[in-house]
Amino acid sequence: MIKTTNLNLFYKDFHALKNVNLRIKEKVITAMIGPSGCGKSTLLRVFNRMNDLVEGTRITGDVLINDKNIYCPDCDLTALRKKVGMVFQRPNVFPLSIFDNVSYGPKVWGITNKTTLSEIVENSLKGVNLLEELEGQLKQPALSLSLEKQQRLCIARLLAVEPEVLLMDEPCSALDPISTAKIEELMVELKNKYTIVIVTHNMQQAARIADEVGFMLLGELIEFDKTSKIFTNPADEKTANYISGRFG
Amino acid sequence: MKDKIARWTLLVIAFSAVLALLLITFFIFQQGVPLIFKAGLKNFFSTQWSPTHGKFGISSMIVGSLMVTFGALLIGVPLGLSCAIFLTEFSSKTLQKNLKPVIELLAGIPSVVYGFIGIIVLVPFIREHIGGPGFSVLASSIILGIMILPTIVSISYDSLLVVPGTYRAGSLALGATKWQTVTMVLIPAARSGIITSIILGMGRAVGETMAVIMIAGNALKIPHSILDPVRTITSTIALELSYSVGDHRMALFACGTILFIIIIILNIIATKLTRRT
Numbered sequence: 358m359i360k361t362t363n364l365n366l367f368y369k370d371f372h373a374l375k376n377v378n379l380r381i382k383e384k385v386i387t388a389m390i391g392p393s394g395c396g397k398s399t400l401l402r403v404f405n406r407m408n409d410l411v412e413g414t415r416i417t418g419d420v421l422i423n424d425k426n427i428y429c430p431d432c433d434l435t436a437l438r439k440k441v442g443m444v445f446q447r448p449n450v451f452p453l454s455i456f457d458n459v460s461y462g463p464k465v466w467g468i469t470n471k472t473t474l475s476e477i478v479e480n481s482l483k484g485v486n487l488l489e490e491l492e493g494q495l496k497q498p499a500l501s502l503s504l505e506k507q508q509r510l511c512i513a514r515l516l517a518v519e520p521e522v523l524l525m526d527e528p529c530s531a532l533d534p535i536s537t538a539k540i541e542e543l544m545v546e547l548k549n550k551y552t553i554v555i556v557t558h559n560m561q562q563a564a565r566i567a568d569e570v571g572f573m574l575l576g577e578l579i580e581f582d583k584t585s586k587i588f589t590n591p592a593d594e595k596t597a598n599y600i601s602g603r604f605g
Numbered sequence: 606m607k608d609k610i611a612r613w614t615l616l617v618i619a620f621s622a623v624l625a626l627l628l629i630t631f632f633i634f635q636q637g638v639p640l641i642f643k644a645g646l647k648n649f650f651s652t653q654w655s656p657t658h659g660k661f662g663i664s665s666m667i668v669g670s671l672m673v674t675f676g677a678l679l680i681g682v683p684l685g686l687s688c689a690i691f692l693t694e695f696s697s698k699t700l701q702k703n704l705k706p707v708i709e710l711l712a713g714i715p716s717v718v719y720g721f722i723g724i725i726v727l728v729p730f731i732r733e734h735i736g737g738p739g740f741s742v743l744a745s746s747i748i749l750g751i752m753i754l755p756t757i758v759s760i761s762y763d764s765l766l767v768v769p770g771t772y773r774a775g776s777l778a779l780g781a782t783k784w785q786t787v788t789m790v791l792i793p794a795a796r797s798g799i800i801t802s803i804i805l806g807m808g809r810a811v812g813e814t815m816a817v818i819m820i821a822g823n824a825l826k827i828p829h830s831i832l833d834p835v836r837t838i839t840s841t842i843a844l845e846l847s848y849s850v851g852d853h854r855m856a857l858f859a860c861g862t863i864l865f866i867i868i869i870i871l872n873i874i875a876t877k878l879t880r881r882t
């Protein structure tokens with residue numbers, strides 16, 4: 358599904374990703390773990406080319422999604438971002454109504470028909486288990502919702518443009534444990550349909566929901582394997598140290 | 606104790622501002638309203654302005670003020686907003702740093718200078734290339750439109766600047782283009798600031814006197830096209846106050862009262878628009 362070969366990324370002259378080679382499988386949850394500043398978010402932003410927005414970013418190596426090089430010179434950036442959606446650390450619902458938040462993506466993509474939009478909004482909210490809770494409140498400002506619901510709404514907003522990959526950068530770090538549990542449940546549900554890559558600081562979270570885990574350190578991908586393998590019998594000593602909490 | 610003193614001092618200062626406003630309001634109404642009743646509403650809102658002969662119709666000036674103001678907004682708002690959007694969203698940091706002060710400098714140019722430029726550049730240009738006498742609604746609107754630019758640009762700019770970057774990222778990450786992000790997320794998010802900038806610009810346009818006197822032509826009739834000359838309420842007050850006596854002088858105060866009311870109504874409308882959603 359997602360494949361990188363000898364991926365290097367520089368912010369001006371800072372080497373943020375070093376020779377990363379990985380394969381992310383379709384319709385599973387892949388978690389990226391590692392200490393702060395090791396390049397997890399940077400790696401995630403490689404997949405939807407959000408790093409392009411940072412001035413002075415340079416990339417070498419290949420990144421293929423569905424066997425297609427996403428860094429080809431005439432690649433359609435917007436189409437890539439539609440296919441590869443992103444959930445941010447803090448819920449970033451727009452200061453619009455709930456309905457307008459979810460219908461934002463479809464509208465951007467040229468859907469204007471009211472009934473079609475309503476259907477999409479309904480299905481997307483259903484997809485994140487919000488439809489019943491928000492019945493009759495779709496005109497309310499999205500910012501009035503609790504953080505957990507806002508984060509769900511952000512996910513619904515992505516589902517509305519029918520992505521294939523969901524990138525989630527510490528999606529639960531702003532939430533309390535109960536809300537976190539609900540979002541985790543949702544992610545497990547969503548992996549039937551979507552390929553999910555999540556960055557997390559929370560090792561228990563990775564262990565609970567991920568099928569595969571990548572451990573990063575100082576811009577390098579140290580180890581990438583099945584979750585059970587990483588957590589019970591890591592091949593690399595650095596991984597073992599990190600897992601057991603000796604640094605990071 | 607210190608807190609208390611500070612609190613009271615500030616309260617007195619704040620209150621004195623309110624008091625000044627109340628006094629001005631009271632004074633204008635007290636001076637202006639009696640004449641309106643003396644002349645009668647029918648006379649007062651007719652189009653005949655001949656105050657030394659007992660004709661106090663100010664309709665053409667009201668229409669004049671409104672036309673010039675909306676003309677200025679028609680020019681100043683799109684231009685100012687595009688400018689603010691360009692600066693915050695589509696230009697480099699260095700360009701922003703250099704361009705914004707330049708635009709704000711426009712606010713420091715005295716209005717006589719605007720009027721002067723209007724007379725020697727704009728008025729002849731309109732007369733020769735578009736038609737009419739040149740002194741016109743169009744000329745006034747263009748000059749006023751430029752005069753309100755700094756207000757609109759700098760306040761809209763500030764309100765766009767404080768829109769959280771995560772909104773931009775969220776929108777772009779959904780595959781929206783930069784332009785879609787601006788129109789569908791950033792402008793709604795910065796809406797109240799943008800509307801404030803328009804209100805303040807509008808206030809400036811309604812109240813501006815000197816530049817308008819110089820280029821509007823000041824003819825006392827309702828303009829039939831934007832190329833016709835026009836007289837605003839403020840122009841009338843400024844032009845006639847020095848030699849007016851008796852009822853005439855009262856009539857000018859009545860003009861002031863109407864101006865005051867117009868500004869309040871425009872403000873209320875604009876504030877209502879902000880409150881929605």
Ligand SMILES: Nc1ncnc2c1ncn2[C@@H]1O[C@H](COP(=O)(O)OP(=O)(O)OP(=O)(O)O)[C@@H](O)[C@H]1O
Nearest residue numbers: 368371373391392393394395396397398399400411
């Ligand atoms: N826009 C940028 N310009 C320059 N350097 C950056 C930029 N963004 C990130 N970096 C640097 O790149 C390195 C990796 O950053 P990144 O945000 O990917 O780390 P992370 O693993 O996500 O960390 P965290 O767990 O704290 O979110 C850090 O050393 C950071 O300082």
Ligand SMILES: [Mg+2]
Nearest residue numbers: 397398399526
């Ligand atoms: Mg990060």
